[in-house]
Amino acid sequence: MSKISDIAKRAKAASRKMALLTDDARKNALKKAAFALRQSDQAIIAANKKDVASARKKKYAPALIDRLTLNEKRVDDMARALEEIAEQKDPVGEVVEQWTTKDGILIKKVRVPLGVVGMIYESRPNVTAESAALCFKAANAVILRGGSEAIQSNTILAKIFSEAVAESGAPKDAVLLITDTDRKNIYELARQDGLVDLIIARGSEEMVRDIKKQGTVPVLGHGKGVCHVYVDRSAHPRMAEDIAFNSKVQRPGVCNAMETLIVHKAIAEELLPVLGQRYKNAGVELRADDGARKYIPSAKRASEKDWPMEYLDLILSVKVVDSVDQAIDHINKYGSGHTDVIVSQDASSVERFVQGVDSAAVFHNVSTRMHDGGVFGLGAEIGISTNKLHARGTMGARDLTTTKYVAEGSGQIRK
Amino acid sequence: MSKISDIAKRAKAASRKMALLTDDARKNALKKAAFALRQSDQAIIAANKKDVASARKKKYAPALIDRLTLNEKRVDDMARALEEIAEQKDPVGEVVEQWTTKDGILIKKVRVPLGVVGMIYESRPNVTAESAALCFKAANAVILRGGSEAIQSNTILAKIFSEAVAESGAPKDAVLLITDTDRKNIYELARQDGLVDLIIARGSEEMVRDIKKQGTVPVLGHGKGVCHVYVDRSAHPRMAEDIAFNSKVQRPGVCNAMETLIVHKAIAEELLPVLGQRYKNAGVELRADDGARKYIPSAKRASEKDWPMEYLDLILSVKVVDSVDQAIDHINKYGSGHTDVIVSQDASSVERFVQGVDSAAVFHNVSTRMHDGGVFGLGAEIGISTNKLHARGTMGARDLTTTKYVAEGSGQIRK
Numbered sequence: 001m002s003k004i005s006d007i008a009k010r011a012k013a014a015s016r017k018m019a020l021l022t023d024d025a026r027k028n029a030l031k032k033a034a035f036a037l038r039q040s041d042q043a044i045i046a047a048n049k050k051d052v053a054s055a056r057k058k059k060y061a062p063a064l065i066d067r068l069t070l071n072e073k074r075v076d077d078m079a080r081a082l083e084e085i086a087e088q089k090d091p092v093g094e095v096v097e098q099w100t101t102k103d104g105i106l107i108k109k110v111r112v113p114l115g116v117v118g119m120i121y122e123s124r125p126n127v128t129a130e131s132a133a134l135c136f137k138a139a140n141a142v143i144l145r146g147g148s149e150a151i152q153s154n155t156i157l158a159k160i161f162s163e164a165v166a167e168s169g170a171p172k173d174a175v176l177l178i179t180d181t182d183r184k185n186i187y188e189l190a191r192q193d194g195l196v197d198l199i200i201a202r203g204s205e206e207m208v209r210d211i212k213k214q215g216t217v218p219v220l221g222h223g224k225g226v227c228h229v230y231v232d233r234s235a236h237p238r239m240a241e242d243i244a245f246n247s248k249v250q251r252p253g254v255c256n257a258m259e260t261l262i263v264h265k266a267i268a269e270e271l272l273p274v275l276g277q278r279y280k281n282a283g284v285e286l287r288a289d290d291g292a293r294k295y296i297p298s299a300k301r302a303s304e305k306d307w308p309m310e311y312l313d314l315i316l317s318v319k320v321v322d323s324v325d326q327a328i329d330h331i332n333k334y335g336s337g338h339t340d341v342i343v344s345q346d347a348s349s350v351e352r353f354v355q356g357v358d359s360a361a362v363f364h365n366v367s368t369r370m371h372d373g374g375v376f377g378l379g380a381e382i383g384i385s386t387n388k389l390h391a392r393g394t395m396g397a398r399d400l401t402t403t404k405y406v407a408e409g410s411g412q413i414r415k
Numbered sequence: 416m417s418k419i420s421d422i423a424k425r426a427k428a429a430s431r432k433m434a435l436l437t438d439d440a441r442k443n444a445l446k447k448a449a450f451a452l453r454q455s456d457q458a459i460i461a462a463n464k465k466d467v468a469s470a471r472k473k474k475y476a477p478a479l480i481d482r483l484t485l486n487e488k489r490v491d492d493m494a495r496a497l498e499e500i501a502e503q504k505d506p507v508g509e510v511v512e513q514w515t516t517k518d519g520i521l522i523k524k525v526r527v528p529l530g531v532v533g534m535i536y537e538s539r540p541n542v543t544a545e546s547a548a549l550c551f552k553a554a555n556a557v558i559l560r561g562g563s564e565a566i567q568s569n570t571i572l573a574k575i576f577s578e579a580v581a582e583s584g585a586p587k588d589a590v591l592l593i594t595d596t597d598r599k600n601i602y603e604l605a606r607q608d609g610l611v612d613l614i615i616a617r618g619s620e621e622m623v624r625d626i627k628k629q630g631t632v633p634v635l636g637h638g639k640g641v642c643h644v645y646v647d648r649s650a651h652p653r654m655a656e657d658i659a660f661n662s663k664v665q666r667p668g669v670c671n672a673m674e675t676l677i678v679h680k681a682i683a684e685e686l687l688p689v690l691g692q693r694y695k696n697a698g699v700e701l702r703a704d705d706g707a708r709k710y711i712p713s714a715k716r717a718s719e720k721d722w723p724m725e726y727l728d729l730i731l732s733v734k735v736v737d738s739v740d741q742a743i744d745h746i747n748k749y750g751s752g753h754t755d756v757i758v759s760q761d762a763s764s765v766e767r768f769v770q771g772v773d774s775a776a777v778f779h780n781v782s783t784r785m786h787d788g789g790v791f792g793l794g795a796e797i798g799i800s801t802n803k804l805h806a807r808g809t810m811g812a813r814d815l816t817t818t819k820y821v822a823e824g825s826g827q828i829r830k
Binding site for chain 1: 434435514516517518520522524529530612613633635651654657658661662665666769770773774775776777778779780781782784785786787790791792802803804805807808809817818819820821822823824825826827828829
């Protein structure tokens, strides 16, 4: 295992070659990688079995083991994500803006690759293939550093991917995996400024904070999700019920699951008894304010500590409000700026909510769970950013680029 | 003087009101501010005289005193910059991308204000008015923290600006100035995450590094400029001479001045003796490699230390190369990714250079000095970023925004 700085140097050299690859070449390479994944599915599953066995031995939680496990369907899903990414519009070379100055200089703001992306993540091995593909689509080199629990799976996935793209003329160091899972390597990677242009960190809030603190390379962290659904007085009650249920229950352990339900008082009596029962049947623990407990008397009393909580579990806080403005204030005060939803049939409430809520994604009549690169049609996502700089919300290939001013003149000088 | 966190809270509250102002309201407010500056020019100049007198007493360098000094023309220039910024296309509300997913969800990526910008800068008082205007145009609140040497000028400028925009219905805390110039307030400002969304730091590299280290708010730093002009073998010699001379001499103390001249060997004999003489007459000290000293024997010998140097002075390093590729490699190795120029009449060399040089701005047949928000038509600039994330190159109002996903559905939930 070579040193992290050596890996970063190899990636940097590869990134210069990546920048010269045409969109067609990148597209074909990604399709070859998808094909290779399908062809090697048995070998991938065999390697994955070792990770799963070792996780079982270490008594990992069933949810984690589920995230770790690959089968034929999951390998096929990965391959399909690669094909979708391949077919996307090339972000590189896009002219974002173009104008001519008073002096007659033609200025273009052109989208170009970032260079080298360092990708730090945990558990799910599909992230290996999908992150590599998104970075590759945007003509970057990538250094992957997955969790130790998935090391066998990640190693074979990275190998198949990088061999397949190399056959299509891509540099062989376009995708590199750090196989030494010592945690200090993460910090070392985050200190390679000049070689690594961006670190994307998917993991706990604490991990992201540590990387930012220890490193010098800019970090985009996968954000905490305290997501809300607000049911307006004008909401279609059945739609509200389905969105509120789906947002909490469909997969409670992820960042785009709802943590707090906010209901307008005028619809609370109609909605809450039915919905409360449905949550109860699904095993959801409810923590409600007094306004909501009127209609769900069995709910626990919510405390001030509940409102900013990211439960990541079958627990939900519930609040009744007098107005859309009160809902907006609550969300801006306690939310994490991730994904917040209004269910409403009233255009002026929707406009107020969309404008007033300061979050990466504001949805109207859609489940919070739909904030996802796959659902959005990005093929996959490299993360969901709750930062306001560079990229906000689900991040795809386009978010892995920067821009460059290209100016064309005829001898203009400064007077 | 209240505490920094109180100022940040006031700015945050103001930013919510700013987000609701229409483009017309912001436009009118900026024009009123321009009018007010012109009307108060004598009061501004009187306040400025106190700063200048105190700087003279402290024996500041003449260049610094020049940057600090305001006169009627400079106040008028400031007012004109405000009017130009007012007339720009509103960045807020722009739909960057829009599409419908397979599930029928309409997704829009909409440009929205960042919120609160913290602006840290030195010396030149025009930055006060221009930064305030750019932040205001993008519907942000701004907290200004200028250098102590300009405190009288900054105080009156901020007061005139904020009173004028408040008369047009803008919140009175949209523009706040930190008048206590203790350095610890800079770090305190950079720790207001949750209240301040972005710090822009214009100052020395060291200062920017310090702020990043001490703070928790994201920082965009005004970058170091090791800018190059490469004169290709195909260059028009007279144009090359003018661009190379202007890039170095017109204002050597700024980040977009050229520091290294690179000349193709095939044009060195024609260009360098003439240009060398012109530099000599202008008092430029030349430090050349052996290839260049053949044609400018009086030049000092350049050492390895010269190539990465930002002289910010009438000093220039000169190098002769065999090819455009050698020029590209030199620039990527020693440059700072700020502004690099090719002078050439050959399309394939230009294409190679534009694609190969990894800098914020790559110019063809234009002086490095033209990389400037004013020249570009942005009215003014809040800084030039050599970062790759969020904004790269000269930054105007559009770079003071973020985006938000707004999705419109009809009850879509995750299966």
